[in-house]
Each structure stands twice: as structure tokens, then as C-alpha cells.
Amino acid sequence: MQNEARLLHITGTVQGVGFRPFIYQLAKVHGLFGYVKNLGNYVEVLIEGNKESLDKFVKELPEKKPPLAKVKEIKTKNVHFSGYSKFIIVPSESGVFENSIIPPDTAICEQCRSEIFDPSSRYFHYPFTVCTNCGPRYTTVRTLPYDRENTTMADFPLCPECEIEYTDPLNRRYHAQPVCCPKCGPEIWLSDSEGNVLVKGYEAISHASDLLQQGLILAVKGFGGFHIACNAREEEPVKELRRRLRRPEQPFAVMAKNAAVTETFARLDGGGREYLTSHRRPITVLPRSKAFDLAESVTPGLHNIGVMLPYTGTQNLLFDCVPDAVYVMTSANLPGRPMVVENKEALEKLRGIVDYYLLHNRVIANRNDDTVIRIVNGRAAFIRRSRGFVPEPIELPFELKASIGVGAEMNSTVTVAKGKLAYISQYIGNTSHVETLRYHSEVVRHLIRLTGIEPLYWGCDLHPAFNTTRFALKMGGESTLQVQHHHAHMLALMADNSLPLDSRILGIALDGVGYGSDGTVWGGELFESSYFGHERIGHLLPQPMPGGDLASKIPSRMVLGILFEKLGRAELEKLPLVFPKGAVEFSTVMKQLETGVNVIRSSSTGRVLDAAAALLGICEMRTYDGEPSMKLESAATKSTHTVDLPIIFKKDINSGLPLLDTTELFLGVYELLGKYPPVDLAFAVEESFAKGISELAISLATKRGLEKIGLSGGVAYNNHITSCIARTVTEAGFEFLAHRQVPCGDGCISFGQALAAGLSIKSENKF
């Protein structure tokens, strides 16, 4: 038979995922000779043999690829036959890894999992068992190239047995950088609060599981940081943890052994199952089931719960003795602050919070919080895109100059981008905190180093007081572009939907706060948006925020602000509002509204939804980000009646733009207080708001000849509002755009900023 030769260039996630051994094995199966070689950006394969086998090889390659590999493109060409006598894996030359892609961290695979539960395996009960298909990756990488000596596994030289597995192309562990075994790998131990080692190895884990059953609180070190764990089935430990963390209401994520256990307290029928069980193992926010049998205090006042399945060996082993256990697994940090990653740091910072520590001696090179996903309007929305996804790049629909976006302030991320790829960092947190800002600059440095992209242009927010703004202006100097917050949202949304460079959309940005191009505070905005500029064409009625940011913490202040001009003092006094300082505060707020002392107007959507929650008695204090509006949404899910509220449009006296009058909406609610249950009014507020925004968007898009209507901003996590807007605009014949791969909230801002900077555009209102 005629022998042929073919040269394949394969791009995608093809490094560090067992791709070369896979090619080796596939070639062997088909009796083909040649070589496979890593060339940094791509993998090169030369195969020789008969045509039939070559065809089979090429056909099966993408079908049988290793689970973590992602094949983007295979370029094939026929070349001269040179007569190889075997198939070899060519070792990579140093230097070719410049653009190498580091894979994200992945849950332990089924094969490794079964080994740690197999008494005959040398990996029995060993929590750090991994192979090419699984385990920590990004969190271990110190620098490139991605080789063992540049990872935190460098501290653990391979034993002879592991060496054999590591170097055998036919082995599942061939060139899996974190390979190790009980003889040569990291150790796990249980420590008391003073740092004394109590017990090591599997016994440490089984003992930890006993302690959790007894109601104690533990710190558990994982891939990218520490979790704080306690028994989620009992009220007492959860309440105790809330007391110790001074976190009265913030929902805790939980971990359950598998989907079956999850179904005892949460529903998987809304599309959540796929994400919950994926090897990326995000926290998936699921609706609580009727039979919800966890401690109520795990997720107080909410209709849903964040759940994840075990992804480390340790976590899997924790369920060994008590398979139906459910643990609170909350990241070990103060809200918005970096998660604890070091053992010593954990012993100091978690003192008084946890009773015991389950520690190991593998260093965490990159902190990486759990990813959080929620199904919104039938599709996954990233609340936080981090472990399991980072540093996978987002593909851009156009070329970009090397650029960086430094994010906004809360929920910040960093993005570096070049060419057609954008790398969004892990979740960083609230950069108004000094520690978080330090972590932020660390991430900037690290991301630049790992991607090899030296940014030419810096993008940051327009808000003059954001620490990230100051940082970028200092770092980027003349090459820094201040991008209006909501324009960054729009750019992120457009690129997330792969819209080409000449696209224009009607963009809706609904969030808490963004510094506007006119120096006022925005947050409920409609734009005609392109990649090169945005024009504000509609918004919500700017409402007074008495006390500035204080009005975000105490939503009752917003209620007074919204109704101040419409109702008299006597009527306002009768409202069922709660102020932490009581009547004095009520009077102070009234006086502030009269005199204008520290009263800032904002067209924020978040503040209006917060206010609705306060007026309806659903939430009186914001103890965590988004609490009032999240509770409003939860209450609305219980609604049984439809109530109509006035949707009134006016013209803004300052901007001259059409606006949705949220005061009229509120007056509508006010008049119906007591006539309908709060849950019905909660639903009605969301529904009327969403309809009002949609109507405004539709009329403006029609006027301007725009065919696509997109939605970004933190409010887009609200399933009811997003679904309603999506339905309304789609029914009116528009294409609805939502986020796909990047968060709707401020986690997307750095991405939008990097795009703006990389396209080197001005953030002024021009096209």
C-alpha cells in the first residue's frame, strides 16, 4: 500500500493536558510513525503510514482528545514521506513556551478518584493524587515555562516509581507536572489552633470529618486558598460561624458529595446540573428544593443556595465516612479581602474563627477563589469567574494591541490582552482595601509574566477616587485611557458576544454605581454603543442618595430620597422603615434632603431595587454586597398575584434625555402597601421596572435603527428582570445580548477596559 506523510498543526489548549501522550497512543493504535512536538503556540504532529490509517487518525484526534484539551484548529498538509521507524515524543526545547497556555485547575478525575478509594492502589487515601487529566494547574505555576521545576511541586522531587509514570508516554501520568505519591508528594495534617500537629495523612482527614460532625469549625487548605468548613445540616455550627465571622446574613456556599445528595436540598432541573458536575466544579447557585433540609441560616432569606461538589482529593476523602454530609465551604477571608493562602497566615488570621486546621505543605502560587455561576434566563452567568476557568483566554473577534485593564473597585479583576486573546485574571476583590490593592498589583505583575504580554496601553475607570484608577495612571502614564464604567460594560458585552468591530448596539447597563462622563453618578443607563464610543440616550430618574454611600448600606435612606418630593413628612414618618439610629436618623435624613448636605444624585438601578426591598420590609440593612436586591428577588419568586404599577417616561431636566420615572413606580408601590402581600409587590416592582426599561430601549433602538439590545451590569444577575427584558425585546423583534463567558457585574470591567485601551479609543461620546 502507498505510504503517505502528513504534517498537522494543532492549536488550542493542547499543553499540560496530556495531549502529546494522547497523540503518541493514537499513533500507536493506528500503527503510524512520526513525531509530536510542542511548539509553544501549537503542537506539531508528523504522521506516516497508509492513507486509511492516516484518515482514521485525523478523524479520531478531535473525538478522542483528552478531557482537558481543547482543539481550536487543526491545519493538515501532505508532506514528503521520510520513512520514520517509530513514533516519538520530541522533548520541548527551552524558549518555545513563551506563549504557552497554562491550563486551569481541574477537579480530580474519576480514575484518580477511584484510586484513592482503592486499598490495593499505591494512591490509596492519598489526597494529592493527580494525572494529566486532573488536579491543580494554574494555582501551582510560579513562572513559565510550565514545567515541574517552575511550579510549587518543585519542592517535591519525584520518587523512582513516580518517575517511571511521569516519563512513560503510555502512562496516564506522563508529564503531568503535579504528579506525586505518598512517598514523595505533599503531606496533609490536622493542626490545632496553636499550630500543633495532631495527626497526619488520611487519619487527619477522617478525624477532620469527625470534628465537622461534632459541630466544630475547620479551616481546610485547598488548591487556591483556604475554605472555612462546618456542618451545614446543623443550625448551631453555622450560627456560630456567623458570629465568629461577624457575617450575619451573607449566604454560605456548601459542598455535597455528589449531585444525588445535592438534590436533597436543591433543584438541578433548571440547567444547573451540567455546571455543578462539570470538571471545573464551580459553585453553582441552585434553587432551594421544597425538601430543603440544611440549616436555614446557611442562606437566610434567599430562595437559592450556592453548591459545589468536591474537587480535591481531600474534599473527596472528607465525605468518605459520612457520604450524605453537607459542609459549609466558604472562602477564608473577610468580604472583599484576599483569601488566606499560607499556613502561618491561616493560623494568625483565622485565630478565633476556626477550631482546627486541615493543612498541607504544598505552597499556593496563585490565589484562586471558587468560581460562582448562576443560571439566568436559562443560561449560565458568571457571578465570579475564577478557579477552573482562569487563565483560559477569551477569544476576541478582532485584533487588539497589547493592553491591560485594571478593573473597577469591587469584584475587580485584571485583564491583559493582545492579538485575538484576552486573559482575565482570577477574582481579586474590593480594591478599596489596602491588602486587596496589594494583591491586585501582584496579579497584574503575575498575569503580565505568565502571558508574556507587555501592555502598551492601560485602561482604567473614570472614577477619580478608585485606587485602581490611580494605580493605572501611575503605571501607564500617558498611555492610560480612563474608560467610562458603563462603556466598559458595553465593550465587554459586545466582545463577549463576538460582535465584529463595526457593530452598534443599544446597550442597557444596570448596576449599583458608575462614574458618568458628565461627572454625575450613573447606574441605570441606555446607550448607543460601539467599540469606539458610547452615547448616553436614556436613563433612570436620578434619585437623591442622602449620605452618599451610606444610602447603599441603609436602603431606607433611599426610600426617603425617592419619595421626599412627593409625600409630606407626616406620610414619610408613617412608612414602615427601619433606621439603625431610629428617629434621630430619620430627622437627619429629612434635613439632609432639605439642605442638600452630602446628598448625591444617582441614576443607579441597584439603589432603587434596594429601596424597594426596604419599603416592602424585605431587607432593612445591607450586610453584604447586593443583599437588599437579592432578597427582593427571592421574595418576588413567592409571588402569586400580578399587580400593575405605573410605568411613566419623562424627559430629564438636566440631560434632556428620556427617562424612566422610578419615583412614579415607587408611588405606585406606596399606594398598594398593605393591599397586597409584599412578595406580590416585590414581583411587581421588578416586572414593571424591567418592562419600563425594555420599552424605553425598544423605542430608542427603533428610532436609531439598532437591531441588537444588550444587557450588562450586576442587576443582570436578577433572573426575573433579565428574563423579562430578554422576552420583551425579543418579542419586539430585537436580538437580545447577554454575557456568556465573562461576568455581567464588575468582574467584566477590566475586560472592557483592556478592549478600549487596546483599540486606543477615546472614551468620549463620539463614534
Added chain:
Amino acid sequence: MKSNTISLEHGAGGEVMQALIGEIILKNFRNKSAGSIGLECLDDGSTIKLEDFNKGCELVLTTDSHVITPAFFPNTNIGRLAVAGTVNDLTVMGAKPLALTCAVIVPEGFSLKEFEEIIKTMDETAAEVGVPIITGDTKTVEKTALDSIILNTAGLGITDSPVRDSGLQPGDKILVTGTIGDHGISLMAHREGFDFDTDLASDSAPLWKLIEPLLKLRTPEGEPVITAMKDPTRGGLANALNEMASKSGAGILIEEDWIPFKSAVSAACEMLGLDPLEVANEGKAVMGVKAGFEEEVLSILRQHPYGRDAAVIGEVTPDKNEVVLRNRFGGMRFVDVPAGDPIPRVC
């Protein structure tokens, strides 16, 4: 948005005012130094060096204009503010006040009785520190040009070792001479009619007698114990600390719990959503003190009625230009230079 006209923000003591001073005033005055500290230092005053004068002593010159509505407020009036302000600018330069001037611009229709009361208050305030008011000027303007009185005072002082804004060294302790935010909050409450249930009063006071004994203190090596000093007026403690840190090329870490506040000031700020660190003070000084001497300094300060609430509030760090506030739970945030009205940032 940049504008082509002066706005109120240009005088608010924040970044906008700094830009006005830097870009227009300092750029256009060519001759602006008469001694070791000139205009470009933007300190509380400047020095004048005289040949063959009092071996190493320098004169210190400072000036300050006062506009405040209303001119009368709880306990006192603009007269006290004008004298105390200038005395304090000399004081925080380490200079003994020698003499003051008094220039008045007053609109037609201003009550003579009130005018006299202001002048008497100036006299009383000056008498507290024994400084004479030796020259002056009076102008009247039309009602439509001005709605209240403007007072300008200049002060001449003398020192043999001026205290700078820029002398902080890592390790120094940061002290304040008393409670923070009293003046700004009491004035705002009075002016806007807030009723906070407690009687708040302006802290306006001339500090020379309080500070004088500290200026002589020396370490065993002969170095001044007071390394830097400022009066936290406009822009409050936040502004003063940032200026001191950036001019010294150092950082400052402040412990929130250590800062003395009158409970009424804290309560008012909490309810109004204001940061008490950004509120003006008119009778306080903030200073750097060599580590190990803070107790001695405190005990001296506390002997004087204006220093009874003096406290150590933090220390100088090597982190360039950073002013960080740590709360009781260990959370840290940057203390920003106030920029006019606070802009919401909580998403």
C-alpha cells in the same frame, strides 16, 4: 470636567486647589523665597533670613484670609478664627508669634455692633498668646459684592529651628493635640440647622502656649523631638496627613480607634455619611514625634486645656506617600486626599 473659571472646589483644600496653586500661582511668581523655606514648599508659612540676625534665627511670615458664613457661630465668631488661624500657622512652623496684622473687607449694611464684637474677639484671642495686632486695613464694598465680612490676618514669627511638614521619618509616632472634626461639624450643624441633641462647638483656639514647650525638646543626640507639624484645617486630618506623608516621602498608618472624637462628632458623621477625617479643625495640631518620646509629649500637651484629649494616633511607615487607616478589626483602607464632594463608590 475641566472648566475655565474658578469654582468653589478651587478653594476647598483638595486636589483641585493643589493644582491651582501648583499650575498657576507657583508657575507665575518668579521670586518666591526669602529664607530656608519659600513659597514653593507650600508649608504653613515661609521664613525670612536676615544677615547677622540673632545667630541662626529666622523670621516666619504667614497670611490667611477668612470667609465664613455665618460670621457668628456657637461660642465664638470669625474674629477668633482669623487670629487663631494665623497664630497656629506660625506655631506649627515652630515659630513664636511676634505680631499680627488685621485687614477687613466688610459690606455695607453690616451691623456695627457685630463688627465691634468681632474686633473684641480678635483682641481676646490674641491676648491668650500675648501677640500684638500692630497694623491693619479696612475696606468697605457694596452689598451686592459680598454678603458677609472677610478678615485677613498676616503673622510674623521667629524661630531658631523651623518645624517642617516634611520631616517625618519612619518609626515616628503621629500625635494629635485633641478631638478631630469639632469645628467643621459644629459649624455645619449650626448653619444648616441640624439638631444632633448635643451641644457642639467650634474648637477654634490659638495653640502657641500649648505647643511652645514641645519645641525645646531634644533627643539625647540633640535632634528635635517634634519632627513635623501641621494644623489640620481645610481638608481635615486626611489632607494634613497626606501632605505630611507625601512631602516627607514616607507613609502613615493610623489606628482608627486611637483617634479622639467627640461622640457627637462621630454620631453626626455616621448619620450624615461624612468622613470625620475630612472635616476641618481650627484648634488642633498634628505632629510627628520621635519614637520613645510620645509619652513625654503627651503629658506636656495634656497639662494645657487645649491638649487634654491629645493622643497618639499612629506611626510613620516606610511606604511612600501612603496614608492608611486600620480599623479595630484589622481592615485597612487608604485615607484619600479629599476631592470636593464625596462621590459614591459602593456598587
